[in-house]
Each structure stands twice: as C-alpha cells, then as structure tokens.
Amino acid sequence: KTTRKTRPLFLRTKKSKRPHRKPRPRDLVYLEKSPNYCEADPMKGSTGTSGRLCNRTSRGTDGCDLLCCGRGYNTHQFTRTAQCRRKFHWCCYVDCRVCTERTEVYSCK
DSSP, X not given: OOOOOOOOOOOXXXXXXXXXXXXXXXXXXXXXXXXXXXXXXXXXXXXXXXXXXXBTTOOSTTBHHHHTTTSOEEEEEEEXXXXXXXXXXXXXXXXXXXXXXXXXXEEEO
C-alpha cells in the first residue's frame, strides 16, 4: 500500500477596486466563473429557466422573482375535476361527488 503526499494549493487574490476580505480556511473559493443558469447553454448542459414552473408567493429559490431572472412569469389558469365528498356506506359502497376546482400555475417567461 502506497501513500501519496499531496502539496497544498496556494492561491493569491488579485487586487480589485472593490474591497474584498481574504478568504478564511473554511470558505469555498471558486476557481472558475459559474455559468449563467438563466439562459439556455447546450454546451454547458444548462436548459435555462424559461418555461420552468415557479411559486409566485415564495421568496426562496423556487420563487418567480429569483427563478425567472427578472424576466417575469406567465399565469396559466385551468379547471380540474376530481372526485370529492366521499362517503362510505356500511357495507359496501362509497358515494362520491364530482367537484371542479380552478387552479393557477406560474411559469417563467
């Protein structure tokens, strides 16, 4: 069994017009610029966010404001029908009604 000694990698920060603090030992340092995930880029394997479903009321990463990259979103309205008000009758059948529900979903432009 052989053990290989690895040498630590030292990075130097470039001087910048904006003040930046020196990275701490536990900080994650990026060596390459991240791709723009907002726009489709087949070479990098990114499909972009256009057409993605988003949550209009969320302030998180699933929210339309962030996920749609400032392009806005489309509102889609549809009516869904499903069985509802199920009632089990002893023995042996279930009585159901059919209810309609209007729903909205949102997708990035």
